[in-house]
Amino acid sequence: MTQIKYMLLVSRQGKVRLMRWYSAYDSKGKSKISRELATMVLARKAKMCNILEYQDHKVVYKRYASLYFICGISSDSDNELLTLEVIHRYVEAMDSYFNNVCELDIIFNFTKAYEILNEVLVCDGSMTETSKQAILRSVMTMDSLETSDSLDQVLS
C-alpha cells in the first residue's frame, strides 16, 4: 500500500526545493524533519541503500542529478521498493512535462511540480494514477484551460 507521509525535494546543498505533507505535522515538526533528513540523506554515500529508519517510520529517498527526492512512509504497510517506483514515476512525469527536467525548472515552476504531484498522489499520500500519459494529459488540459480563460477575458 502506498501511504506516503511526506515528499521532500532537497538539493545537494541541502536546500528544500519542494515539500508536500500528507500527514498532519505541526510547523516545528515539519522543519525538524526537513532539516534532519536533509543532513542524513546528504551524508549517505551513493552505494548505500535508499532506505532509512527515522523517528517512528521509514524514509525512502532517491537521487536524480542534483536533487534528492525524500519520502516518509509507514513502517509496516508501505512497500519500500514500490516507493522508489512512485518517486520514479513522478520524476518521469516531470521529465516529460518539462522536457528533460532539471533543478532550475522545479525552482522556477514549483507550482507546476506541485500540480503534477497532485495528479500522482492524493489524500493521505496514496497513488491515484499510474499511467504517465494520463497524468500529463490532465495537467496539460488544465494548463490549456487557464490560457483559454485568459483569452475569454481579453475578448470580452
Add this chain to the structure above:
Amino acid sequence: MGSLRSFIKDVRAAKTLAEERSIVTKESARIRTKLKDDHLPQEKRRKNIHKLLYLHILGEKTHFAQVECINLIASEDFRDKRLGYLAAMILLDENQEILTLLTNMLNNDLNHPNRYVVSLALSTLGSLMSPELARDLYSDVENILAHSKDDFLVKKALQCAAKLIQKDTSLVEVFFPYINSRLVSNQQSSHGVLLGVAKLCQAAITAKEKYEYDNYPEILQSMVQSIPEFFALLQDMNFTSFNPEYDVGGTCDPFLQVELLYTIRLLFELAPQETESYKDKLNDLLTKIATNSDGAKNSAHAVLYECVRTIFALQLDQSLKVLGVNVLAKFLSGKDNNTKYVALNTLLHVVPQEPQAVQKHRKFISKCLFDPDISIKTRAVELTFAILNDSNIKELIEELTAFLKLTSEDDKDLATYVVEHMIGLFEQYKLGDEKWALEATVNILMIVGEHISLERLSDILIMINNARDLDHKIQVIRRILDVSFAKSGESVSSANLGWKLVSAWCIGEYGDTLLESNIYLDTELTGYLRTLDGLYSDDCKIIGYVLTAALKLSSRLQNPSCIEELRQVIKGHNKDTNLMIQTKSVQYGILFNLPAKEKHDILGAMPLFEKKPKSGAAPAARPKFGTKPQEPDLLLELLDDDYPKKSTTSNAAGSLLDIFGSAPQSSAKPENGKGNDTAGLTQNLMTIPKDAPEAFRSTDLDVHMKLKSLNDYEAHVEMFIHANASINSLQVLAAVSKSKKLTLGSLSASTLAPRENCRQEMIITGGGKPKLRIKLTFNTGSPSITKTEQFDYKFDQ
C-alpha cells in the same frame, strides 16, 4: 513589487544567509500589507499567493494567507481556482477552523459542470478532510460515484471516499457498494479507478474496529465477493496482457499489483473463515507470481516482495513459506542494496516461523555483515543473533568477532550492541566448550573493550572466575597480562578501558598464582597497578578496580617495598573528590592494616559465582538495535522481592561485595505460599463473588477486588479479573507502599476467553488498610498487541 521570477532570483542571488533573510522578510511583510487591500486585481492576488507558496518552501510562516486562498477559490476564473485550491492544500491543514469557510465552495465545485474543477475540489477535500467536512460533503462525493462515467473523476472520488471513511467510520455503509459496482463496470479500463477501489476496500476493512452498527458482516461478505475479481486482475496483469501504458521495466503496473495484494492480505486477515474457500486459489496465484517473475528490476522485486510479505502475514502453506524464504535469499545474493535491506528486514520477522529455511541461507546473511552500508550491517547483525542456536553459535560468534574487528568509530553504537549481546549469549547457551568461550571472550575484549559496559565486564570477570580448568585459566590470564605488559606481539589501544579493568582484576585475584609459577615479577604486577592509577586517576570505574586489586595483591606479596607501594596507591585516594572512591580508599586503608591472618581470610580467592538469570529475559525477547533498554519500572522497583535486583556489581562499590564473595543477587525468591490453593480451580467455574466491588473497567477486562480477611498485621486480598475480550499472556504486577510487604500468589489463569474469570491472591503484611497499585499486561486482539492497564485501589472498610 517584482514578479515571482525576480523574487526567486533575488533570493538565490543573496550572497549571505543574512542577506537572504532580509530579502525574504521584506517581501513577506510587503505581501502581508498587500493582502489587506480589498481592491487588488486578481492577477496581483495570484502573484501574491505564488510568492507565498515559495515562502512556504523556504520554511517561512504563511498563516496570514489562508483567507486569501479561499478568496481565490471563490473566483470563477479557472486560473484563480486552480491556484487557490493548490495553495489551500499546501498552506492549510486539517486542524484549522478556516476549513468551515471552505464547505460551501467545495459543495458548489463538487457539482460544477467542468470536470477539472470537480477534480480539484475532490483532491482538496481529500487532503483537508475534517470530520465536519466529511459530514457535510459525503453526499456530493457519493453522487459522483453513483452517476459519473468519467474515470478521471471516479478514481479521485474513490480515494476521497476512502478518506471520508477514515474520518467517519459510519460512512462505510454509504460507500461499500461502490467497491463491487466500480470493480465490475471498470474491468480492463483505467488502473486509476482500480487503485481507488483497492483503497476504498482497505479503508472499509480498517474501519471495522470503530464501526458501530451491526451490519458489518454483510459489508464484509460483499467485499469477500470481490476477491475473485482481484485474483483475475492480478492473473491478467502477470500472465496475459501487455499494456505499454502501465509497463514499468517489464512489470505490468507494480503499483496496482502491490495495492491489490495488500488488499487481499487485509481481507484474508480480517475474515479467515469467509475467505477459506479462496485460500487454494491464493496459494496458486502467489506461487505462480513468485516463480514466474524473474526480472532483475526493482519494479519486479517490489511485486515479489509484496507476495512474500503476504505469504508470511497470512501464514500460508509450508511450501509457499519455503518459496518465500528462497525469494528473499535471492534478494540477499543480488547486487541491489535496497532489495538486500528489505530481505534482511523481512527475514528477521520470518525467523520465528521458519528457522530452518532461513538457516540455509546463512552464508548470504554473514556476507551482509561486511556490507559498507550501516543500515544493512545493522539488519544483518540483528538477523545473525536471531538465527543463532546451539549448533552454529561458534561459527557465528567467530563471524561477529571478525565483524567487530572491522568496525570503525562510526559504527560505535552497533559495536556496543553486538558486544553486549555476544557476552550475554555465552551465558544463555550453556556451551560445552568452556575454553573456547573464554578465549572468544578475551578476543572480543581485546578488539572492542572500550565499548563494553561495566555490567558486561563483570560478566566477563565472573566467567574467568568460574572457569573450571585451572591451567587453562592461568594460560588465558597470562595472555591478557602479556598483552598489558607489552610482552607479546598483540597490543590493545589505550582507549580500551575494559581490557585494563580486567587486567587489574586478574592481578588482584590471581597475583599469588602468577608469582608462584614465576611468570611475572612482583614489581611488574605492582608497577602495572601504579601505572593505571596514575593514568586513569579520574576514571572512578578503573580506580575502583585498581584499589581492590591493590588491596588483594598486598596480601599475596612478600616484598615489603611492593606492599608499601600498594599502600600508597590506596592511601592516595583517601581525599578523592569522588565519594565512592574516597570511602573505598579509607575502608581499604583499615583492612590493609589488619593482621596478616585476618587480612588473608577476608581477601581470599573468590568462590564460584552464581549469576541468577533475569526473569523474563527469554531469548526471543532480544531487543532490537536502536531501542533503548527499558527503564526499570518504578512499580517493579517497589516490588523488590519479585524482581531481581540489578546486579550491584554495576557500580564501583560493588567490587567490595565481590571480595567478600557475597552474591548480591541471591535475594529471596517470591513466595508463592498461599496462592497455590487456587490452582485446583478450573477457570471456567470461577465466579466473581457478589461482594467484590468493581475496581477497574476497560474494554478488555474488568477487575474486582475483595478483602478476604484483615487483622492487625496482615490483609488477605483477592482480585478477580473478568475478560471482555480474549486475553493471553496476562501478567499481574502489584505494588504497595514501602512500609508494607506484598506476597503475590499465582494467577489462576493467564489465558482467558471472553467472559472467563481468573483469580489472583495477595497478602499484604504491615497492617492498616491496604492500598494497592495494580499493573496488568496482556496480549489481546488479532493481530495480537500488548496492552498495559494500571490503576490504584484502596479498601475503604
